[in-house]
Each structure stands twice: as C-alpha cells, then as structure tokens.
Amino acid sequence: AQKVTQAQTEISVVEKEDVTLDCVYETRDTTYYLFWYKQPPSGELVFLIRRNSFDEQNEISGRYSWNFQKSTSSFNFTITASQVVDSAVYFCALSETGANNLFFGTGTRLTVIP
Amino acid sequence: ETGVTQSPTHLIKTRGQQVTLRCSSQSGHNTVSWYQQALGQGPQFIFQYYREEENGRGNFPPRFSGLQFPNYSSELNVNALELDDSALYLCASSLFRDRDYEQYFGPGTRLTVT
Numbered sequence: 045a046q047k048v049t050q051a052q053t054e055i056s057v058v059e060k061e062d063v064t065l066d067c068v069y070e071t072r073d074t075t076y077y078l079f080w081y082k083q084p085p086s087g088e089l090v091f092l093i094r095r096n097s098f099d100e101q102n103e104i105s106g107r108y109s110w111n112f113q114k115s116t117s118s119f120n121f122t123i124t125a126s127q128v129v130d131s132a133v134y135f136c137a138l139s140e141t142g143a144n145n146l147f148f149g150t151g152t153r154l155t156v157i158p
Numbered sequence: 159e160t161g162v163t164q165s166p167t168h169l170i171k172t173r174g175q176q177v178t179l180r181c182s183s184q185s186g187h188n189t190v191s192w193y194q195q196a197l198g199q200g201p202q203f204i205f206q207y208y209r210e211e212e213n214g215r216g217n218f219p220p221r222f223s224g225l226q227f228p229n230y231s232s233e234l235n236v237n238a239l240e241l242d243d244s245a246l247y248l249c250a251s252s253l254f255r256d257r258d259y260e261q262y263f264g265p266g267t268r269l270t271v272t
Contacts, residue, residue: 048200086265087246087248087265087268088160088265089201089248089263090160090263091262091263137200144189144191144206144208145203145216146191148200150198150200151198151200
C-alpha cells in the first residue's frame with residue numbers, strides 16, 4: 045500500500061529564512077515517481093518537481109532544492125531565503141508504476157512573515 | 159497558468175441533488191483526471207479518462223461518474239449529493255505517454271452541499 049506522510053501541518057518563518065518541508069513515503073514498488081506541488085490560496089495546484097525512483101541526485105532550481113534519499117524514503121523540499129510569495133500549502137505526492145493517479149500527502153501550510 | 163479551466167468556480171447544492179462539473183483540458187492532452195480535496199486534506203483521486211474511456215478509479219462510489227469528449231473536455235457528475243461531498247474538485251489534464259507524464263491542474267470548483 046502506498047502512503048505519503050507530511051508530518052509538519054503548519055510552519056511559519058520570517059522572510060529570508062530557509063525552510064525545509066519534510067516528506068516520507070511508503071511504497072512496495074521499485075519504480076515510482078515523487079512530486080511536489082504548491083497550492084496558493086487561489087486553489088490551483090502548481091507543479092514544482094517530479095523525480096523518478098532511479099534518480100537520487102539532488103536538484104536545485106533557483107531558491108528551491110530537493111533532497112531525495114531512498115534509504116530513508118524521504119523527499120524533502122527546501123526553500124532558501126523565503127519570500128512572502130512562498131506562502132502556500134505544499135503537497136508531496138507519489139505515483140506508482142502503472143498507476144494513473146497521484147497519491148497526495150496531507151500538505152504543509154507555509155506562512156512567510158514579512 | 160496551466161491552460162486547464164474549470165467551471166463553475168463555486169457551486170451550492172442541496173443534499174440529494176445532482177451536480178455536473180466541467181473541465182477543459184490543455185490543448186493536445188488526451189487524459190484527464192479528477193480529484194476531490196476536502197478542507198485541510200490532500201487531493202484524492204476519483205477517476206481518470208483516457209481517450210473517452212475510464213482508465214482507473216479511486217475509492218469513490220458509482221454515484222460519481224464522468225465523461226470525456228472528443229475535444230478532450232470532460233465532466234464530473236455526482237448524483238444524490240451528500241454533505242460530505244462538499245469539497246474542492248480539481249481536474250488535471252496530461253498527455254499520456256509511456257508512464258512518465260505530468261499532470262496540469264485547473265483552479266478547481268468549490269462545491270458546497272447544504
């Protein structure tokens with residue numbers, strides 16, 4: 045059975061601080077995909093990253109970086125020098141081989157205080 | 159902007175009624191998925207349509223049904239509405255290509271059942 049755990053329900057940081065959002069997953073598949081989405085107050089889910097299970101390289105995109113560790117089944121997301129526009133709910137999601145759907149965690153609400 | 163639109167934006171219905179939600183996919187995308195997102199939760203997969211046929215279903219009862227049209231727009235129909243059906247309904251379009259595809263989400267329809 046698949047499971048995605050985002051233990052941090054809410055996080056508040058002051059602008060320019062770094063923040064890490066945790067994601068732990070469970071799957072029996074050896075091939076799977078992991079995702080992060082951002083959901084601003086408007087409600088639309090904004091795709092941030094997809095990573096397949098064979099690619100453990102960390103990725104950096106501007107102020108965003110992701111740390112994928114299969115040994116601990118974690119796919120953590122770090123925002124460097126946070127900004128007020130980063131305030132949103134962030135979801136981690138898992139897609140198993142042959143599955144046609146995303147399985148989401150419960151999300152982490154990030155508030156960046158100016 | 160993902161190019162995926164949904165209508166209406168908000169909807170209020172009474173328990174027992176029926177509702178139809180609409181989604182217009184991104185141009186060229188042949189796959190649409192529908193998700194239900196209850197307040198404070200992550201989206202849950204309802205079903206997916208590929209080339210006008212249902213291509214997978216989550217743990218939702220048969221009163222949740224869908225259609226996909228030749229132009230790849232789609233509908234989600236819910237019969238005999240219950241109070242627990244109150245949620246944000248998201249559609250996501252994608253181009254099904256091998257098993258590696260990205261889903262683009264619309265802004266959602268917020269349904270309130272009273």
